[in-house]
Amino acid sequence: MLHTSDFDFELPPELIASHPLERRDASRMLVVVPNSPLARGVVGETHRGVAEYHTLPFNPKLKQRARELRHAGSLPEALLWKEISGKKINGLNFNRQTVIGNYIVDFFCPKTGLVIEIDDKASHDLKGAYDEKRERFLISLGLTTLHIPAEDVLKDISSVVEWIRRHPGTSCHPSSQRGTCFGFQKKYYENEDDDLTDVGTECGGVQNSPLARGVVGETHRGVALEDKHIRDFLDYLRPGDVVVFNNSRVIPARFDAYPNSPLARGVPGSTRRGVAYEITLHTAVDDKNWWGLCRKFTKIHIGDILTMADGTTITVVDKDNESGLLLRFNCDNVFDVLGRVGKMPLPPYMKREAEIADQTRYQTVYADPLGSMAAPTAGLHFTPELMAEIENRGAKIVKITLHVGAGTWMPVKTENLNEHKMHSEWCCITPEQAEIINNATRVIAVGTTSLRTLESAARNANRGERARVAPICQTTDIFITPGYKFRAVDVLLTNFHLPKSTLFMLVSAFSGLDEMKTAYRHAIAEKYRFFSYGDCCLLFRKENPDEI
Secondary structure (H helix, E strand, C coil): CCEHHHHCCCCCHHHECCCCCCCHHHCEEEEEEECCHHHHHCCCEECCCCCCHHHCCECHHHHHHHHHHHHCCCHHHHHHHHHHCCCCECCECCEEEEEEECEEEEEEECCCCEEEEEECCCCCCCHHHHHHHHHHHHHHCCCEEEEEEHHHHHHCHHHHHHHHHHCHHHCCCHHHCCCCCCCCCCCEEECCCCCEEECCCCCCCCCCCCCCCCCCEEEECCEEEEEEEHHHHHHHCCCCEEEEEECCEECCCEEEEEECCHHHHCCCHHHCCCCCEEEEEEEECCCCEEEEEECCHHHCCCCCEEEECCCCEEEEEEEECCCEEEEEECCCCHHHHHHHHCECCCCHHHCCCCCCCHHHHCCCCCCCCEEECCCCHHHHHCCHHHHHHHHHCCCEEEEEEECCCHHHCCCCCCCEHHHCCCCCEEEEECHHHHHHHHCCCEEEEECHHHHHHHHHHHCCCCHHHCCCCCCEEEEECCCCCCCCCCCCCCEEEEECCCCCCHHHHHHHHHHCHHHHHHHHHHHHHCCCCECCCCCEEEEECCCCHHHC
């Protein structure tokens, strides 16, 4: 049984980001791929050429069948093999009819981890289910798969070959490549003059996967790590993906209130006396009553009347050791009052007062409904241009809502995880959004709040219909720790989190505790910036080895 202390690690204080970078999209991104067969067998650092064929799993019983297929290959395969064999594509070696795991693929490049499949309409029955299972397996190895219709090879093989030559998966320096394949539809490549040229080929599968791009960085202890940049997030998308954001808007939930304030008796603020109580709202009961945290909690009593800077009074209705003060606002609109006197509720570890710039930077560019007392920080890295490019890459965007409460940075005070009580937070996924999510090839959650909403909605999903989520509009107190079985999310983009926090426990459940400790050690050594205004990591879900 795991305990809170199992999630502890040492973090140099200078890595805590107290201010944002000048540009939202300037953040670094650590890619974490757990359960990689390559990672399980390699110690130390491996770089270009890591995806060599001899390191991949294979079923020796299929070797004879692969030989037979080489001799009895179809005409499209024979034609394409003639064009790509002998290092004709960027000096790369391709193997024909290669056994990978329990599957035989048409062509495989060991140098870059690229698989090329010739799709023939006259394939075997149940092809869709077979291909999907094979695709998942190849993805788990970090390989890129290109699907090319046989008819395209027969009609215009020169364009097909040119498209393969320009694809990032056939580059020895993939990061310099431009152009992306969007799936099973008409595709294009970019020429040297940036004019779009019709190639008439089709492709699918993982684009620019960590291993396919040739650089894995560190691979050890069952996890492959890669140092990237938030703009590289686009390279990990593929058609059919749904990228889920939390669109909750942060309210200026922190304010000063005064006991027995002269303001309440009509005295100007410049002559105000008394000690200020700093209060941070975190949960709305209704439009008048809110729970809030206060550092001087013990000095305030039920029935006290406090006065805000603009003269608005609030009444202390109740007290609770966990939730703080229940406050009733004696005004028509709480948000209007907070807009006048409130400050952005920066996390306490920043150890500074909110500044004017935080009103913009501690807010996502797509924020909409008011309700959060902390930003869904993984979304802070995204610009409107980056958001638009997600859809240009063939993925869809869904903006769900979870109003972030105090639990996002509240410490876990119990050593026994079962004794920790999560704060409830309100979340919503509409029926229309649930339908899009349920039809996704993969679900990529931007932020732990998006993940927690999705996994909360998965509890009510119809498993018989293979639905990932059900529509919900309710509160959730889901607490995710190692051992949790994820039902909705495949990939998670998130910031680096506090030691012994519920969020570090969540990412450890998603990608593995040992794997995340390894990733964090790497991030610390490479001086990644931590917490709300820090850098981010792209986490792939750790699979049960028996399921790979």
